Amino acid sequence: MKQLNTLIQINEIKYITNSLLHEANGYLEIKYFGNEINNKNEIILQATVTKGIEAFEVNLEIKFTYTNECSRCLTKNNKKDHAEFNKSFSLASNNDYDINFDKDSIDLLPIVSEIIISKMEFDDKCKKDCKGLCYICGKDQNEHKCTHKEKNLKESPFSSLSELDL
Numbered sequence: 463m464k465q466l467n468t469l470i471q472i473n474e475i476k477y478i479t480n481s482l483l484h485e486a487n488g489y490l491e492i493k494y495f496g497n498e499i500n501n502k503n504e505i506i507l508q509a510t511v512t513k514g515i516e517a518f519e520v521n522l523e524i525k526f527t528y529t530n531e532c533s534r535c536l537t538k539n540n541k542k543d544h545a546e547f548n549k550s551f552s553l554a555s556n557n558d559y560d561i562n563f564d565k566d567s568i569d570l571l572p573i574v575s576e577i578i579i580s581k582m583e584f585d586d587k588c589k590k591d592c593k594g595l596c597y598i599c600g601k602d603q604n605e606h607k608c609t610h611k612e613k614n615l616k617e618s619p620f621s622s623l624s625e626l627d628l
């Protein structure tokens with residue numbers, strides 16, 4: 463899969479009131495708090511840029527998949543989502559995305575990344591009662607219930623040093 467092309471040539475609509483359509487598909491590398499998009503996750507972008515009076519209107523439709531890590535057991539799950547974005551950018555002022563509409567092309571990457579990240583889930587669990595990982599040995603407690611004797615570990619504040627060869 464190729465990288466998502468977020469670059470749009472706007473020179474042809476710079477001086478006339480008109481729209482142009484940019485359609486692209488591909489991947490981006492995004493990692494954000496247990497969420498990840500890589501070259502196995504396709505992003506489908508449909509962008510319309512319209513030149514108005516002293517402004518450019520940007521309308522985006524994005525479909526994407528990503529993997530989300532369970533915040534307890536760290537199992538990866540595939541998720542699917544879509545998002546829309548509609549905003550008018552005045553040519554008289556700067557914008558939050560640092561997109562310069564005076565140039566011949568604009569890069570929508572900051573917008574696309576922000577939209578995707580805003581849709582991602584945080585602190586998500588694979589199931590409501592996920593038992594998570596054992597904090598001693600790291601085994602998934604949904605599959606196997608550990609029965610370590612916690613007592614021994616907590617008895618002495620220096621127990622972690624007992625394995626050191628002093």
Ligand SMILES: [Zn+2]
Pocket residue numbers: 532533534535536537587588589592593594
């Ligand atoms: Zn889980």
Ligand SMILES: [Zn+2]
Pocket residue numbers: 596597598599600601608609610
């Ligand atoms: Zn364990």
